[in-house]
Amino acid sequence: MARYYRYKLPPWARRCLYIAEQVTLPLLVFQLLRTIIIPTTLDVLLTLFLAGIFIAFYLKWI
16 A cells, blocks of 8 residues: 655645644644643543644654
8 A cells, every 4th residue: 555645635635734734733732731720521532632633743644
């Protein structure tokens, strides 16, 4: 199976991917602070989901 190559995507999809990559870290920090202050099940799950997305972008899996 071929490795995912983001530059084969159309320009609008690459732009959306780039914007999502830039927005992920501030959202993760905000959600982490919110989870530390008032931890609920939804906050913890959302923090884990955002952390997974951030790690995927960092390791160039997406």
